Amino acid sequence: MPSKRFKAVCVKIKTVALHLASSIRCLFVAQPTVWIVVGSLAIILIIPFIHIRIIHSYEHEIEYWNNYWNVIPVFAAAVPAILTFFYNRNKEIKARNNEREAKDKARIEEKENKDKIQYAEIQHEIVDVAIPQIAMFNKKYPGKLSTEERVRNLIHLLYEQDNLDAKISMIKNDDDSRIDGRESIEPGIKKIIQDPTNKVVVEIVSESSAFLEQRIKELQEDIRKDNKNTKDKITIANRILGFWILNFQNANNAKYLLGVATSDKRCVGAFRLHKSARSTENRRLWFHVDDGDIIYLEGVQENENSVGYKTPFPYLDQWTAQNPVLYYKSFINGNTQIEFTEEDMKHVMHILGVTHNEIEAYKRLGPRDIIIVRTYKFDQ
Structure with a gap:
């Protein structure tokens, strides 16, 4: 049976080992090579212990410790070699990495x-x-x-x-x-x-x-x-941009102008407006826009959403008034039979060239911000 002294020594060894393990863990995070070296040293010291204590049994502690300390130098002799190996290996790897980084940097600069x-x-x-x-x-x-x-x-x-x-x-x-x-x-x-x-x-x-x-x-x-x-752009755009009977203030504050064909209500042109209304002598209005404000013109200036323009504009089949000018949101909000869904909002905003946060963008528009005009000149 082990003596009390041997047990006390084991407890002390255990305490030291716990502290050592904690230190090794910190070293491993900071420098893996240190962990390798310390781990190798620990294994070298533990192997004799396992070999002597477990494989061979001794009746007396003195005999055990004598054998233990006799074997330790044999195993410990390999430590300098291992340390030298890992040190040189780590140094070589760092040198190669530094050389590679220097070459990459020089190549990029060149x-x-x-x-x-x-x-x-x-x-x-x-x-x-x-x-x-x-x-x-x-x-x-x-x-x-x-x-x-x-x-x-x-x-x-x-x-x-x-x-x-x-x-x-x-x-x-x-x-x-x-x-x-x-x-x-x-x-x-x-x-x-x-x-x-x-x-x-x-x-x-x-x-x-x-x-x-x-x-x-x-x-x-x-x-x-x-x-x-x-020439085609001017011809087509002029059919939509003028000349309309509209309240000048409402027209000048509008954000978008859309032209639709009378027959199938497809969108034939879409424009952004920026205080674009202009009055004429006969009190009709036309809209002045730059090329950058043209969102879509059928057959002339199309985009990735061209297929959407060729389908009937949402709920315009219920637009039966003789007046060829319509404030779209006011029309939708005032018609209780229309269930205007979020998909309808997205469709409308895609026609207007808005492809992000479409629902919020639609809701921010006022009742007279989208003006739609229809003309038979685009009927097929």
């Missing part, structure tokens, strides 16, 4: 510097070369250019535009916001081409090479489409 240089070169070609050349075609430009100079400038502009697009496409993470004036080059070239005074110049440039001939044909086709789109 890429950023390269991009900065490329962007600076592109910016120079646009601001200091292309834009001034476009300006030289302006009739107000001081000093009239000869035909030969205009031909040379237009050829350079056409090649320059193609080269700039190629250069920018080669830069990863292309960010147009970092380049000033890029968006003005093509419209400037189109303006030169469609100017009647440059007809001879355009013909000479077109005949100078197959590439330039093809490029000018593409630009002329784009000009034709742009002109048609602008």
Whole structure:
């Protein structure tokens, strides 16, 4: 049987072990390598204990402790080797990580510097070369250019535009916001081409090479489409924007204007309004809007919700009044037979170009904030 002294020693060892375990846990959180080393040392010291105490039995404590302390040096001899191994291993890993981080950082800096240089070169070609050349075609430009100079400038502009697009496409993470004036080059070239005074110049440039001939044909086709789109947009928009008999104050305070076809009540146009009402001599009103306020125009300016516009606007089948102008929310709120659901609110706000928090946005609108006009001019 173990003596009282041996039991007391075991209790002390247990207390020390608990404190040691707590310290080891803190060290593990701070530095895993320390935990590995301490754990290895603990195992080395425990193995002799298990080997002597459990595998072999001794009748006397003195014999046990003598054997224990005889075996400990054998196992403890491996501790320096283990410590050295983990220390060198940890040092090697840190060195590799530091080297990798340094290489990654240098690579990123090199890429950023390269991009900065490329962007600076592109910016120079646009601001200091292309834009001034476009300006030289302006009739107000001081000093009239000869035909030969205009031909040379237009050829350079056409090649320059193609080269700039190629250069920018080669830069990863292309960010147009970092380049000033890029968006003005093509419209400037189109303006030169469609100017009647440059007809001879355009013909000479077109005949100078197959590439330039093809490029000018593409630009002329784009000009034709742009002109048609602008004409169609004006024609369709004018059918909705005027001229209506409305209270000027209500019309001027409205937030949205929608045009619907008389036959099927589908939406053919949607506009945002910002104090847009204008009066005429005959007291009819029309609405002035900018291109940025056009939400939708059937066949001209459509968007991802185009399918929704082609369906009948909610509950307009109950709009039987002869007056072609309607305050939509006032109409919905005043009709007790209509159960206007949250899905209806979302549908209406999607038509108005609102795709987030639609229900709250609809509820914030006043009874006269949505004006709907109908016209037979869009009947199919």
